[in-house]
Amino acid sequence: MSRMVGTVSRGIRAPIIRSGDDLVEIVTQSVLEAARQDGFSVRDRDVIAMTEAIVARAQGNYATVDDIAADVRAKLGGGTVGVLFPILSRNRFAICLRGIAKGAKKIVLMLSYPSDEVGNHLIDVDRMDEKGVDPYRDVLTLERYRELFGYTTHPFTGVDYVDYYAQLIRESGAEAEILFANDPKAILPYARDVLCCDIHTRQRTKRRLKAAGAERVLGLDEIMTAPVNGSGCNERYGLLGSNKSTEDKVKLFPRDCQGLVEAIQARLLSETGRHVEVMVYGDGAFKDPVGKIWELADPVVSPAYTAGLEGTPNELKLKYLADNDFAALSGEALRDAIKGEIQKKDGSLVGKMAAQGTTPRRLTDLIGSLCDLTSGSGDKGTPIVHIQGYFDNYTTE
Numbered sequence: 055m056s057r058m059v060g061t062v063s064r065g066i067r068a069p070i071i072r073s074g075d076d077l078v079e080i081v082t083q084s085v086l087e088a089a090r091q092d093g094f095s096v097r098d099r100d101v102i103a104m105t106e107a108i109v110a111r112a113q114g115n116y117a118t119v120d121d122i123a124a125d126v127r128a129k130l131g132g133g134t135v136g137v138l139f140p141i142l143s144r145n146r147f148a149i150c151l152r153g154i155a156k157g158a159k160k161i162v163l164m165l166s167y168p169s170d171e172v173g174n175h176l177i178d179v180d181r182m183d184e185k186g187v188d189p190y191r192d193v194l195t196l197e198r199y200r201e202l203f204g205y206t207t208h209p210f211t212g213v214d215y216v217d218y219y220a221q222l223i224r225e226s227g228a229e230a231e232i233l234f235a236n237d238p239k240a241i242l243p244y245a246r247d248v249l250c251c252d253i254h255t256r257q258r259t260k261r262r263l264k265a266a267g268a269e270r271v272l273g274l275d276e277i278m279t280a281p282v283n284g285s286g287c288n289e290r291y292g293l294l295g296s297n298k299s300t301e302d303k304v305k306l307f308p309r310d311c312q313g314l315v316e317a318i319q320a321r322l323l324s325e326t327g328r329h330v331e332v333m334v335y336g337d338g339a340f341k342d343p344v345g346k347i348w349e350l351a352d353p354v355v356s357p358a359y360t361a362g363l364e365g366t367p368n369e370l371k372l373k374y375l376a377d378n379d380f381a382a383l384s385g386e387a388l389r390d391a392i393k394g395e396i397q398k399k400d401g402s403l404v405g406k407m408a409a410q411g412t413t414p415r416r417l418t419d420l421i422g423s424l425c426d427l428t429s430g431s432g433d434k435g436t437p438i439v440h441i442q443g444y445f446d447n448y449t450t451e
């Protein structure tokens with residue numbers, strides 16, 4: 055009989071990671087011990103993934119509010135700074151905002167609406183329509199926003215992020231002015247030095263501001279790109295991908311981790327004789343239909359992965375074959391026909407009718423999303439994920 059189990063995703067428990075820990079040793083031994091305890095074996099083309107958090111922690115890649123403030127002051131002058139399009143998050147942005155505000159005399163905070171970039175809503179879209187507000191054109195002051203929409207709290211956290219961010223700015227010693235708009239150029243009458251805090255749209259935002267005559271324009275990816283007073287840093291992503299560590303410190307996105315995934319791959323080959331793929335993953339890339347949050351607040355799903363995870367799936371849609379090419383077949387004849395079609399597929403299936411409806415995303419984004427859902431973000435204690443059978447198909451015995 056053909057093998058009945060396809061893809062399996064396992065969360066692997068590991069010790070609590072501290073700065074300086076040897077992740078090659080810890081990840082390898084955690085996977086091998088889990089295999090011994092649960093009676094599974096490591097196979098060729100298994101995927102071993104670890105959260106970006108344990109990589110950054112092992113690297114000791116942290117920065118304090120004071121470090122951020124010093125970098126912002128040095129790069130943007132320490133006067134009035136426009137803070138543009140931040141996401142609404144206590145974990146992702148609040149501590150960064152403390153540092154930014156501490157490095158300026160005044161913050162002009164401009165929030166996008168009806169939601170931030172990753173889907174946290176400030177305004178119910180139906181109420182926005184009822185009030186006749188055009189999000190593409192209208193610039194709202196705080197007073198006008200309150201007059202129209204009152205005090206809105208996040209459906210899951212219960213936080214009024216407008217009030218929360220204003221308080222953080224003032225507590226950090228800066229004056230606060232708050233605007234609501236979606237055209238980045240709307241901030242220029244209020245601030246000529248601008249810090250763009252959007253994630254995936256940052257390059258376009260910076261380009262448009264520079265073209266409109268802004269004086270100094272930076273993104274979060276350009277803050278903490280080098281150590282400040284001995285801090286951590288991320289040369290490529292700066293503060294993007296950072297998370298709250300304490301009330302005055304953030305854990306930065308991991309840096310230089312390509313060597314790590316390749317070293318774990320080599321170590322597991324030595325220990326098991328199997329060639330596995332290895333990746334570091336952060337946020338998955340999926341959307342919550344209730345909270346409307348698009349999960350991806352990291353700059354990328356995976357900052358490092360081994361070569362076998364490059365590319366996109368190259369798969370046929372079984373139900374298309376069953377309903378079209380082989381509609382007259384059933385039972386063993388149908389199974390054999392579909393297996394034969396899979397076995398003879400050659401090269402890229404992009405644009406082929408039989409591949410329509412398969413997921414057109416990069417492997418690292420798909421697998422990273424699976425890993426993020428497997429490990430969770432709370433107290434499961436499984437920062438390592440072992441995936442088996444991901445590259446199998448209907449013909450795999």
